[in-house]
Amino acid sequence: QLQDEVQEQLKRLEKGKVVPDLIKELKRRKLVTKEKVIWYSLKKGPEFVVKRKTLATDVTREHLKSGDWKDLEFKDYNYEAQGQPIAIGYSQPLLEVREAIQNIFLEMGFSEMPTNMFVESSFWNFDALFQPQQHPARDSHDTFFLKAPATTTQLPDDYLEKVKQVHQSGGYGSKGYGYDWKRDEAEKNLLRTHTTAVSARMLYKLAQEEHFAPNS
Numbered sequence: 622q623l624q625d626e627v628q629e630q631l632k633r634l635e636k637g638k639v640v641p642d643l644i645k646e647l648k649r650r651k652l653v654t655k656e657k658v659i660w661y662s663l664k665k666g667p668e669f670v671v672k673r674k675t676l677a678t679d680v681t682r683e684h685l686k687s688g689d690w691k692d693l694e695f696k697d698y699n700y701e702a703q704g705q706p707i708a709i710g711y712s713q714p715l716l717e718v719r720e721a722i723q724n725i726f727l728e729m730g731f732s733e734m735p736t737n738m739f740v741e742s743s744f745w746n747f748d749a750l751f752q753p754q755q756h757p758a759r760d761s762h763d764t765f766f767l768k769a770p771a772t773t774t775q776l777p778d779d780y781l782e783k784v785k786q787v788h789q790s791g792g793y794g795s796k797g798y799g800y801d802w803k804r805d806e807a808e809k810n811l812l813r814t815h816t817t818a819v820s821a822r823m824l825y826k827l828a829q830e831e832h833f834a835p836n837s
Contacts, residue, residue, distance in 0.1 A: 771809065
């Protein structure tokens with residue numbers, strides 16, 4: 622009796638009897654193909670319900686009024702969740718340009734002048750910039766003067782005398798204003814009205830150095 626050996630091999634393979642050499646031979650003869658089958662096993666979990674129930678996230682006025690908050694199931698809080706994004710502004714284009722120019726000068730070795738002294742004397746704010754003491758900008762309705770301390774005595778006498786001379790009778794190519802300059806007016810403290818006062822202070826400070834050289 623003839624026996625179909627190939628058929629017997631296929632039956633054994635169908636029953637799960639795997640012989641590696643046999644599979645290679647059958648694949649070569651295209652009698653079998655390799656397929657990947659994935660099986661999943663599903664079963665009811667401890668929280669299985671026929672109908673989905675929406676969990677509460679907040680206690681509302683209606684819950685408190687009706688009293689059903691006692692029977693509510695609340696959703697667990699995720700304390701690691703990210704909050705709502707904060708609405709913030711964006712950089713102003715002119716400020717970005719200013720910062721770019723500022724960085725260029727800093728990289729070249731320039732340094733910034735300190736502008737955090739907001740209380741200034743009238744001398745540096747006005748007189749050192751050769752603004753006459755009767756100028757309208759020095760009136761109380763245009764400038765905020767301090768009551769305490771109302772004045773300062775920390776002024777460089779040598780430079781103050783030169784500024785006084787230019788105001789009264791001129792100098793360095795100027796004719797001056799021709800008025801009686803008063804030190805009491807120059808000593809009045811005020812809220813700095815511009816940063817050019819800082820420039821005047823810095824130029825005087827640099828002039829006192831024996832050898833001045835920019836930062837490298």
